[in-house]
Amino acid sequence: MSDRYPLPVEPERASAAPVRLPASAKPPLAQPLTLDQIEKLKGRIVEALHKCFDPEIPVNIYELGLIYEITIAPTGAVDIKMTLTSPGCPVAGTLPGDVQQRVLAVDPTTSAKVDVVWEPAWTPARMSEAAKLQLGIDE
Helix, strand or coil, X not given: CCCCCCCCCCHHHCCCCCCCCXXXXXXXXXCCCCHHHHHXXXXXXXXXXXXCECCCXXXXXXXXXXXXXXXXCCCCEEEEEECCCCCCCCCCCCHHHHHHHHHHCCCCCCEEEEEECCCCCCCHHXXXXXXXXXXXXXX
């Protein structure tokens, strides 16, 4: 063949291809996070979760009380324990992934893992006072 039409490169020889990280991970931090940095990161994660909504309820998932726990390691790894309003929730297949992507977008998060748990069961009592007021719930 001529130089105008080079032979295709075999996949095992194409070493210049970029390496893509999984959607749930970023490169490691240069230095571990301090306790103060972890607290600030947690605040930014909570802010990000305030922008995440269950489409059937006009209140963000944090104020709804769907986020049970946010754990942040000095490495920047974030673990979230969350629930849904019911096991038959129509967004059960998408909401945890949305939470994971929103958390991962907050720097300096290096990874995000979301576990959906059912114990304790969610009830309206888990909602913040602001959410109850917004939805007209008196308890």
